[in-house]
Amino acid sequence: MTDPTTAGTTTGGTTSTTSSTTSAPGWHAAWLPDEALRPLGTRGVRLLATGDDPVLTTVRAEVARAAQVARGTTTSAPVTLALAADALAAAGPGAAPRLRTAAEHAIALAERPGLAGTLGAQGFVVTRDEGALVVVAAQPRGLLAGWHHLVRTGGDTSGEAAGDLAVHVPAQAVRMLDHWDNLAADSPMGPVERGYAGASLWFADGRVRDDLTRVEHYARLLAHTGINAVCLNNVNVHARESALLTTGIDQVARLATIFRAAGISTYLAVDFAAPITSGALDTSDPLDDDVRAWWERAFADVYATIPDFGGVVVKADSEGRPGPFAYGRTHADGANLLGRALAPHGGTVFWRAFVYDHRQDWRDRGTDRARAAYDHFTPLDGQFDDNAVLQVKLGPVDFQVREPLSPLLAAMPHTRLAMELQVTQEYTGQQQHVCYLAPLWREALDFRPWGPVGGADAAETDARTVADVVRGTDALPGGLVAVANVGDDPFWTGHPLAQANLYAYGRLTWDPTLDPSDLLDEWAARTFPQAGPAVARTVHALLDDSWHVYESYTAPLGIGFMVRPGHHYGPDVDGYEYTPWGTYHFADRDGIGVDRTRATGTGFTGQYPAPWRDVYESLETCPDELLLFFHHVPYTHVLHSGSTVVQHVYDTHVEGAAATQRMRDTWRDVRGVVPDEVFDRVAARLDEQVRSAAEWRDQINTYFWRKSGIPDPQNRVIP
Amino acid sequence: MTDPTTAGTTTGGTTSTTSSTTSAPGWHAAWLPDEALRPLGTRGVRLLATGDDPVLTTVRAEVARAAQVARGTTTSAPVTLALAADALAAAGPGAAPRLRTAAEHAIALAERPGLAGTLGAQGFVVTRDEGALVVVAAQPRGLLAGWHHLVRTGGDTSGEAAGDLAVHVPAQAVRMLDHWDNLAADSPMGPVERGYAGASLWFADGRVRDDLTRVEHYARLLAHTGINAVCLNNVNVHARESALLTTGIDQVARLATIFRAAGISTYLAVDFAAPITSGALDTSDPLDDDVRAWWERAFADVYATIPDFGGVVVKADSEGRPGPFAYGRTHADGANLLGRALAPHGGTVFWRAFVYDHRQDWRDRGTDRARAAYDHFTPLDGQFDDNAVLQVKLGPVDFQVREPLSPLLAAMPHTRLAMELQVTQEYTGQQQHVCYLAPLWREALDFRPWGPVGGADAAETDARTVADVVRGTDALPGGLVAVANVGDDPFWTGHPLAQANLYAYGRLTWDPTLDPSDLLDEWAARTFPQAGPAVARTVHALLDDSWHVYESYTAPLGIGFMVRPGHHYGPDVDGYEYTPWGTYHFADRDGIGVDRTRATGTGFTGQYPAPWRDVYESLETCPDELLLFFHHVPYTHVLHSGSTVVQHVYDTHVEGAAATQRMRDTWRDVRGVVPDEVFDRVAARLDEQVRSAAEWRDQINTYFWRKSGIPDPQNRVIP
Incomplete structure (x- = not known):
């Protein structure tokens, strides 16, 4: 009998790709077709900011592109991030921008560093100035966020408070997407672990692809939703991928350059045993001086190449991955080892709490995998350094279609916490099935671990929601992390409607109070700009309740x-x-x-x-x-x-x-x-x-x- | 959760190999260590035959090797098949050999073409001539079989009738081993489909290996057991392997040369759609003239390169493989298409009866896979050409540890039939478990499809056993076929004790009345010549009843x-x-x-x-x-x-x-x-x-x- 891997079911693990797509470059434009820029380009946009910051350069290019679309001079070729030589007025450095604009319908984007205290690096304000629509931000990343806000709304600010300053600040400081991409298609779990949309967008044949044009558009898509951090590789880091941190860092730098221009920080998943597998040591004991020195040197080299490298994601002592347990050390020892080597450079370590015994005896009904993360980590609360974030899956088991919230999220008051979601549909139909997950995520974000249970009938002791918990503090923020659902499939996500999950995830990281059904309207309007209300109706009919279906x-x-x-x-x-x-x-x-x-x-x-x-x-x-x-x-x-x-x-x-x-x-x-x-x-x-x-x-x-x-x-x- | 292919069990699909083995060439000598030749070499052997027949050359080399072993001049390097320059007496061509030998304990091997009528090409006679032990055969293949008989018995003929002619003729004319080897390790089912002993002995990296030294020893091992036909490649023939028949035939010829010298015919498994996949046609309809012509040309080329090519094995319309059903043709049409193209060259087509619906609806309790082969093939009885053999699995389902005999074996009186066994332990422990299968095979070979059920208490209508059925007639023999259990593992079979299955299979093809327990004695004595009775006891304790365990x-x-x-x-x-x-x-x-x-x-x-x-x-x-x-x-x-x-x-x-x-x-x-x-x-x-x-x-x-x-x-x- 010949059945390589499955019996009786069609596996969702592979994706057939169509030969023609809706856009000339060979992939679908998703929620950023050029048409989306037309309303802004038609009205004319002035960018009131100077300098060669890469994100500002991106904003310039976006503004220029919008103008080109309006003039009908763009093709559907992928956007390039080259400096646009458009006629943009620019204020002198440090000077207050001139907000007044010429035409009533014109739009202005202005950088005002003085607003950093209010808006942070990523926030922005939308206001009106004598009929002109004005976006003000303290830094280029805020300007870019504001630009995407304008694109999303088509410049329609009727939703904003008229005449007042409408302040937009992200709810979560960290809005991260983890890619489980492997360097080569012959990796044991394929090119993308739990990927259902083809191969990696950036890795192929054991290295970073030569042509990264498509990654530039991908970075635009992510930036549009609000994502500001990307981890490039699979948390199951094998020897080949482990070398990305060392001999492969120049290749990583090419990707970091693209993401940086979109306001997105680059992270790598690292092997806890890297001092052995990528180095020449015979231990990865977190308390060993040579190990410490190895990581310090490694990160010094990384930051010499990528000065704004975000940091690392670590899966340790989990499903066979190496970790501190081998040396009788705690996971705080492990996380702090990396955190302290990253600290001088401003990097962060995301340490996954997905630790359990995957060699459990099924005969033993007393052992409970659901207990594992709490049992492992609560004794360590307060022992993690300030630049370590504990990354906790939404549920206590593993991204099932229905789980209670992980109790660990309510049990680490002295630890930075991020909640990890799974946008890729490993257990929810693998992008063969429609399963819109934003309602699930909203339910988790809204959950109040300390009650009340239902409405006002229960005593409130601590009314914080999970979104509040993972927000953390300004000084020590947590955040949201999710496993990506994209690949080199022409539609990015295999199932075109699965794009809505990626879109909604990004938007909820920025604002967890957004309504999942409204997000579908946004996504559908941008993705099918020519289609009108029939598509919106159909998308709602298919997706709104698809999780429950x-x-x-x-x-x-x-x-x-x-x-x-x-x-x-x-x-x-x-x-x-x-x-x-x-x-x-x-x-x-x-x-x-x-x-x-x-x-x-x-x-x-x-x-x-x-x-x-x-x-x-x-x-x-x-x-x-x-x-x-x-x-x-x-x-x-x-x-x-x-x-x-x-x-x-x-x-x-x-x-x-x-x-x-x-x-x-x-x-x-x-x-x-x-x-x-x-x-x-x-x-x-x-x-x-x-x-x-x-x-x-x-x-x-x-x-x-x-x-x-x-x-x-x-x-x-x-x- | 990360579990690439299995959950909860160790897969038997991969084999860890040890770095040291018992023989210098890097592999275990199995049942032909040099020591096995010593008793014969010590006594001195005279070969009374001339000519440059490749099998005769092999006999010469074996005799010379035995003499070297006796003189202590061999190393444990692999045997070479080069012509030995030993002092061998030879009778003139066609002359009756001089049987009388000089020394009382000497051994003589004599070719006597005139005995072909009695002995066929492969039989031999053991007798004594004034104290000398004499083996007479009509043809070189019989001499080689006789030689291996001597090696197996160590020259001890106490089991033979003293003074009389002890005639040894194989019970089955076709004693075949099918390899399910793929050309490359990255084939979907690995280097050997259902192989549990490493990679292919002869294929690697998409082609035949350069160094075939080990295949020479393998051919000796098979010849020793009685095997006289080998199919080289997986019955699931993919594009790469399909080309073996065409552009790859020169590579195949290198293997055929080695097997020929051991008296073994070479077969290939072919893709029924080869005229499409390897040719330029758009059909493989068996009644299409171009298809017919394609196969005729293909086989003409094959036989130009390998004049004694055995023929082909075909898995058609089975588990997704192409076949005649696509064109509304019968399996007799399919088999005869190939048979007629092979006939001018003396080749045979082995056509597998393993045809069933592998897209069955589990909800439908009326459909029964066990019925399928009988339902498909009995209407075709009498329609297969004389050089087509229907290859029927032992049981009606698929090589389970216990099945009734396939009823098809009793339902095709006008068709040549071969029974297919599985030496590779797909369903019987994958060479991680001890499971000696000879008792299972013996039970099947002894089975009387027409009764009696138990002893003499039932009326006998047709007392033939399955062994009798598949023996067929001298003119139209059937035979035994089995799927091999070997690979490039140092022990050949992963589990060293699984060698006994391969050994016993070969021996049962020659003589289905051999006792499985006796075969263990034979195998153990040859394989562990220095070990003595403790090993025999242990081997019996482990293997005798291991199938039932x-x-x-x-x-x-x-x-x-x-x-x-x-x-x-x-x-x-x-x-x-x-x-x-x-x-x-x-x-x-x-x-x-x-x-x-x-x-x-x-x-x-x-x-x-x-x-x-x-x-x-x-x-x-x-x-x-x-x-x-x-x-x-x-x-x-x-x-x-x-x-x-x-x-x-x-x-x-x-x-x-x-x-x-x-x-x-x-x-x-x-x-x-x-x-x-x-x-x-x-x-x-x-x-x-x-x-x-x-x-x-x-x-x-x-x-x-x-x-x-x-x-x-x-x-x-x-x-």
Whole structure:
């Protein structure tokens, strides 16, 4: 029998690419087609700032490009960041810019360093000056953010407070995107680990690509959303990628130059054992003097080449990666080793909290992977240096379609914290399925770890949301980090509609109060500028509730996993049940679920502060959607919804699969409205989603029927 | 989460190699260490044959090598096939050889073409002539077989009839080994598909290796066992390998030269679509004139380069491979297309019957993969040309540890039939586990498709065994084919004890009445010549019953599969349950098994002739070990053994895992007796077998406890 990696399901791991795309350079323009610049170019823009700062140069080029679009002189060739020789008025250095502009509809962008105290480096103000629309920022990065704000709104400031200063400052100082890109296509996990959109945008054949034109457009796309930091390579750093930090730093510098011009800092993921694998040492003990010296030298060389290098991301003692445990050291020792070597240069270390025993014995029901990050890290609170950020996944397990918030996010008051999201759809349909994740992220950002639970009926002790927690302080900010979903696919994300996830992630890092549904309007209006309201309607019909649809036909009630091992696409109810990965459902003929209570289970509920420790502990109050995450219950257990567990499984799976059919039908409304390439690609993926959802429905329902023996009253389940 | 291909189990797909081996050339000598030649060399051998036939040249070299060994002048360098300048008496061409020899203990090898009628090309006679041991054969290949017989017996003819002619003629005319080797290590399924012993012996980096020294020794090893045909490449023929037949034939010729000298014919697996993939046609329709002409030209070129090319092996319309179905043609059309192009040159086409729907809907319990080969091929009986052999897997599904015989083997009276075995342990422990397969093969070879079932109590209508069936006739022989288990691992087979499978397969092709346990004595005595009875005892203790041990802790009662999808190593009870591969167990909370009866099931039992169609149909008579292959029964069903199904599962799995621990203990008896490299390699694999068997035991038992709710009275099962 010949089945290389999968059986029974189409893997989402590879992406077929179409030969024609909607833009001449060979890729889709995403949310920055040239048309998006036309309204600004038509009105005329004056840039009131001088100097050769790379970001300012970018703003100049953007302004020039807008003017060219308005004059009809641009082609659809990729934007170049060369200095535009446009006729731009410029104030003298340090002088207050002349805000008054000539034409009533004109736009001005002005740099005013004196506003740094209010706006920081990245904020800006939108105001009016005798009819002219004026954006003022303290620094070039603020000007660029302001420019993208204008592009996004098309210069329509009706949303701003008329006449007043409308201040725009990012909610999170760190708005980061982590790429899990490998240097070569023959890497064990492919060119992009958990990538579903082709190969890396910048790595190929073991090195940085020669032609980085497309990366320039990518940097524009990210800057437009608000992203200000990018980590270039996979957190699973193998020997080849480890050398990026040392012998490969000149290649990295080429990428850093491009991102710098877009106001984005460059980071590298590093191997904790680099002093061994890239150096000549026989230890990577964080308390060893030679190791310390090795990192100091390494970073000194890095900063000599890239003076504004952002820092590093580290996955240590996790899923087989090396780390400080090998030397009996703590993760604070490990993080501080790197942090102290980075500190003289102003760099930051992002230290991932994704540490658990991936060699767990499935027979041992007392060990609970969900507990691991909290158990490992809370004893270290306060021991991390100021330039170390602990990067904590949203949920306590691993980017499932539904998890409770990681309790670690509420348990490290003296540590800089970033929350890590997964834009790439590893467990949410791998960009074969429509699954708009912004509602999930919003829910997490809005979550109040210390309550109240619902509305005003609970006592407030600490009303901070997760967004507040990770914001940190001005001096010691945390931030948001996410794993990217892009590759060299013509549509960037494989599924064109998955672009909305990347867009929304960036926007939420800037402002976590944005409404996910509104973000769809923004994204669709920019991405399909010629298409009008039919597309907006269709996009909403497909995406608004797609997260819940995906949840409804996959693993039920917060139990997670049930995916095919290895590639994680398609159903396999027992796929991880008897493995060392710590992700079990414990279904037997009577019931299902993981008892994580303090009373009778693993005690994981006790990692939450009140009120959640009690809400989750009790069957009476535990939300239905997380029931099986926290409790082992009989199939006949009655949910708050009034349905039994097994009937809920049957019903949601039948309904979820039916919803995908409606989604497919709805998409047909925009045939001829969106470009054919987009239509066809989405249509093909919807076919696959319908097929896959039916497979999920039938496998899950048959599994539970065979196991429980409880028939479906409507006879919809196959034995 | 990062788990490239497996979860929870060690894959057997890769082989760690040791750096030192027992022989200087860098590989283990297997059953042909130089010591094996010493008894013959000491006595002195006269070769009474002339000419430059390549096989005769090999015999000369072997004789010379034996003399060198006796004189102590050989090193352990690999044998060379160069003509030995030893003092050999030779009779004139065509003259009767002078059988009388000088010394009483001398040995003579004599060619006597006149005996061809009795001995064929490959048989030989052992006799005595005034104290001398004399081997007479009609042709060089018979002489070589006789030589290896002497080497195997060490010249001890006490087993032969004293003074009489002891005639040795192979039972099967075709004794073939199929290699599933790919041209390069980066092939989708690795260098050897389903290979567990390293890379290909002859392919590397997309071509035939420059240094083929090791292949020469390999050819000796095969010739020693009786193998007389080798197919070089994977039956899944991709574009690169397809070119072996055309632009690569000069490279193939280098291998054919080596195998020819060992009396072994060379075959290639070919792509049915080769006229498209390797040619310039747009069809491979077997009735198309251009296609016919393409194959005729291709084979004319092949035979111009390799005049004794054996022919081709074809996997068509199977698991995604192209075939005649695409053109609405039959498999007889397909096979005859190739057969007719081969016929002028004397070549043969081996056409695999492994045709089934690998896109089956698991929801459809009426479709039965086991039926497929019979349903496809029986309508074609009599339509295959005389130089086409239908190659039928032993069982109706796919090389499981226990299957009934393929009913197709009893249903094609007018077709040449070969039975295909799997020496490589795809489903039987992947050469991480000890699993001696000769008893399984013997059982199949001895099986009487037309009864009697047990002894003399049943009416005999046709007493032929499977060995008889595939023997065919002298004019139209069938044969035995097996998938090889070797690679460039220093021990050839990864697990040193897996050599016994290759050895026994070859020997059984020559004589299917050989006792598997005796074959172990032969193999061990040759492979560990210095080791003595301790090794023989240990080898028997480990191997004799190892097939049943493996069966006992894996999928129970003939149900099959329950392996991890893709790589097929380690347990996953539901791994294939909801896939399109047609391999299901249908376990629910009440029972398990596939109803293949005529009365209520798929009707597969009806493919057997009486008595088996009725033996298998009835729960009363169906053998326990095949119960779940043929019947769906409750867990409480009582077996002939007196145990219930579920209790049988619990018991056999506990006992099977315990048996592997005893095997590991037993191996310790030969520490210091066998070479350290062998000891250590086997010890490490036994550790893995013990670990893996415990994993099988616990996963299988827990699965059925959770599903059935029936506890183990001895409380040995983990919930």
